[in-house]
Amino acid sequence: MAVQSARMLACLILLGLSSHSVGGTWTDERVMGGELDTYLYIPDSEPALSAGRALMVSLHGCVQRNETIRESGNWETVADEYGMVVAVPQASGEGGLYGWLGCWHFHEGPEASRNDGDQAHLVALVQELLADETLNIDPAQVYLTGLSSGGGIANQLWCMAPDLFAGVGVSAGPAPGSTGARSDLKSPSVSVEEGREYCLKYAAQQNGISIEELLNTQLWNTVHGVEDDVVVPAHADRNAEIALSVYSEFSAMSVCDDAASATDKTSVSQWCDAQGPRVSKVLVNGMGHAWPAGSGEGFFVDGEHLNYPAWITRWFFANNRRLAAE
DSSP states (O other): OOHHHHHHHHHHHHHHOOOOOOOOOOHHHEEEEETEEEEEESSHHHHTTTTOOEEEEEEOOOOOOOHHHHHHOOOOHHHHHHHHHHEEEOOOOOOHHHHHTTTOOOOGGGGGOOOOOHHHHHHHHHHHHHHHHTOOEEEEEEEEEEETTTHHHHHHHHHTTTTTEEEEEEEOOOOOOOOOOOHEEEOOOOOHHHHHHHHHHHHHTOSSSHHHHTTTOEEEEEETTOOOSOOOOOOHHHHHHHHHHHHHHTTTOOOOOOOOOOTTTTEEEEEETTEEEEEEEEEEEEOOOOESSSSSOTTTTOOOOHHHHHHHHHHHHHOOOSOOOO
16 A cells, blocks of 8 residues: 555656646547547647556446537546546447437446447447557556446446456446446445446456456546435445455455545545555535536536546546556
8 A cells, every 4th residue: 555655646746746738639529439429638748657648538428428528528637637648439329219318328237248339339449549559548547437327338347348447437327237227226226246246247258368367456436426316326335335346356455544535525435455545436515417527517517516537537547556667
């Protein structure tokens, strides 16, 4: 834990010595991953780490569009701080009514696969970006965040694709294995034991790669508005318990010192293994079902409470397990 704390302190000191302004650019929307209309934010600053740029994939929720995250998600400043590329894809529209509503199609629950549908498209998108040498993306610094249905599919993909994602942030999303039924959104139907089993089943889709090695170097977070009446806050507790149950298969986990609260309206819980923080949960008082941007406004975007893009990026950078010692 001392190593992780020292890394966090060094990172924050380094950033504190520099002034940052938004100087990067959003690209025009283009098809990536075979099916996903995607905006990229490309910073003009140097990457924070010499290994290369980080990649943050940010997923919208149902009835939102990726334009909302591009315009109101508040990724630019922190992307410039860290020299981080941000990808904002639009859901493919697959999945019947859910697709028509603009949802990410995680609704097959336990039967979902990284080789089909939006899951496969997102895997392909990341692989395409990693292959683009002009972006200089470090495979050890690939992160995924998502709101609502975007959180639901993110909560599948940390299990399905731990080879790709070093860290995942779930904003108001249901558990691994959930079909997103209305009754489930109002009260989590997936138990901790079921969620662990579904997650390990998803992870077993890997071929020839050690599941233990992948999941034991991954970070997981959830953020949830206490006033959320669409996906109730009980999902934050259940999701954190599932993540802890999965990671505990490979290393001992316990409550550690809480991360400093981001604002006076948030509470932050954190769990560590022998190396430091692995799992965190952020509850935002006064916030409903929304992307916690921290400034501005937009459709299902909260600009009054937590700057989650800044919070989660700093947490990922401070605790990344896959980076070689610099």
